[in-house]
Each structure stands twice: as structure tokens, then as C-alpha cells.
Amino acid sequence: MTHIAIASLQRALEITGHIADLGTDVRDLQHDIRTALDSLRQQQPLLHDLDVHRKLMKTIGRFDSMSAAAAAWGVPRQTLFAVVNGDRPAPPKVLAALGLEKVPSGRRLYREI
Incomplete structure (x- = not known):
């Protein structure tokens, strides 16, 4: 599940980059997404x-x-x-x-x- 969340957040970061290219200010959103990605990467992996x-x-x-x-x-x-x-x-x-x-x-x- 963590892998899916990380991939989704990375995609969201890409999308916000495209939105920023259109002139919309998304710096706060990008910061929140980067913080979430860093947090997920620091978690211990769960085993099934x-x-x-x-x-x-x-x-x-x-x-x-x-x-x-x-x-x-x-x-x-x-x-x-x-x-x-x-x-x-x-x-x-x-x-x-x-x-x-x-x-x-x-x-x-x-x-x-």
C-alpha cells in the first residue's frame, strides 16, 4: 500500500508542476506533497x-x-x-x-x- 501512496503522491507532484506552468501558485500544495512523500519514505515497510x-x-x-x-x-x-x-x-x-x-x-x- 505504501508503494501505491508514494507513486500517487509523485504523480500529484508532477501534475502540480504542470499547473504551475500555467501560472497558478501551487507552492504550498507542492510543499505539502513533498512533506507527505518524505514521511512515507521514512516508514518501516509492512510485511504480509x-x-x-x-x-x-x-x-x-x-x-x-x-x-x-x-x-x-x-x-x-x-x-x-x-x-x-x-x-x-x-x-x-x-x-x-x-x-x-x-x-x-x-x-x-x-x-x-
Whole structure:
């Protein structure tokens, strides 16, 4: 979503440039758009379930087995298998082991901590 917002704001900045060529004063609007772009670029990227799954599989690969990873992270083996199979979202202990946290947005979004 952030990529779409950035692209939209960049396009708006181009449009205001064309409007300025017509003699209309749009400096305040251009300043607001540039401020919004800078703000969006500084935000941490949000990760979706597929991003988390890729990171999870890469991290599990460092262990001898999934069971060893589950034991190291303090979660039941069945829980980790359910997360890997997509049957349930990653619990907080697994997210912490991946260096992630759930974003309180009502959806399944995550960010690095």
C-alpha cells in the first residue's frame, strides 16, 4: 500500500508542476506533497503473511529441524507446523524470534522490530 501512496503522491507532484506552468501558485500544495512523500519514505515497510512465511522458512532452515526451532523458540511443535502450513497466524514468540511484531491494524500485517 505504501508503494501505491508514494507513486500517487509523485504523480500529484508532477501534475502540480504542470499547473504551475500555467501560472497558478501551487507552492504550498507542492510543499505539502513533498512533506507527505518524505514521511512515507521514512516508514518501516509492512510485511504480509507471505513475507513472514518466507522469513520463517529461512530462519527455520538454520536449525536441524522444525522441532528444534520450535523448542528453541518455546512453542509447541504442532503450533509451529500449523504456522508453516498456513493454518494459523504466527504467535508472538515466533514473531519475536523472527524480529517482527504484529501491527495493530485489524489485519495480518507485521513490521520489523
